[in-house]
Amino acid sequence: MIVALIAACEIGFWVLLAAGLACRYVFRMPRLGLALLLCEPLLEVVLLVATALDLKHGAEPDWTHGLAALYIGYTVGHGHRTVKWLDGHAAHRLGGAPRPVGPPRYGTARARHETRVWLGTLTGAAVATVLLQLAVWYVDDASRTGTLESWRYAAWRAAGIHGLVALAYWIWPKKAPAGASREHGAEERESARR
Template sequence: MVVTLIVVCEVGFWVLLAAGLATRYLLKMPRTGAALLLCEPLLEVVLLVVTAMDLRNGAEPSWKHGLAALYIGYTVGHGHRTVKWLDGHAAHRLGGAPRPAGPPRYGMARARHEGRIWLGTLVGAVTATVLLWLAILYVGDASRTGSLEGWMYAAWRTAGIHGLIALSYAIWPRKAPDEPVTKEREPVRVERP
């Protein structure tokens, strides 16, 4: 049941997102569209409540509960950025706004951008860890919660690997390509007869 709910929440995320952006830009109802976009976090609350109820009703803690915690963590860490990015593109395509600026491509500006994205992953790992830790305390039986602890390690491995990748942009910043040197053309002299 938990896996089905995760899938339903993911599909619901994209449906609410599409409905919110379409209402905002196609139907020209920005407040209603914003209200639909603000309903996105309710999906995670529903998932959290159902997961807790599943554990309370005696379900064996398993990978499904760990996956639910990681999904909620990812949404907390990266959901706002994803919605903001898509909103900028929808405003451009559907609302006539200027094209949103892409991420920086070179140098320390790119390193800072990658660092901000990594902070989202870090927030997601912290959120997932707190939820998993609360689930472990809630179950109260260390012999049954080993899989939940494994998901904590997975969250931190992911954050660590992503952190190393983000750090590599600061250590080895990509340089902008050199501008091609153009020679000044000499004026062409035309001989007159």
């Protein structure tokens, strides 16, 4: 049941996102579009409540409950950035706005960008850990919560690996090609404004 609900929430995320962006830029109904986009967090609340009810009714804590916590954590950590990125592209393609500036490609600007993305992963891992710990306390039976505890380690392993990738951009920054020095300076200034 939980896996089907996670899939439904993921599909619902994209459906609400597409509907919200279509209302904003195709149908010129920005308030309705904003309302639809603001409904996105409700999907995570539904998943959280359903997972808690599943555990309350005696379901054995398993990988599906851990996956639900990671999904909610990922959405908290990266959902806003995903919506903002897609909104910028929809505004460009459908609303006539200028093309959104992509992430910087070189030097410390790229390293700062990758660090900000990693902070989203760190936030997601922290949220998942809190939810998993609450589930452990809720079940209150150490013999049944091993699976939930293993998902905490999975969340922090992913955050650690992503942190190493972000750190690599600081240690070995990619250098701009010789002809791209002017473009690189513009990227640095744009990144500093974000």
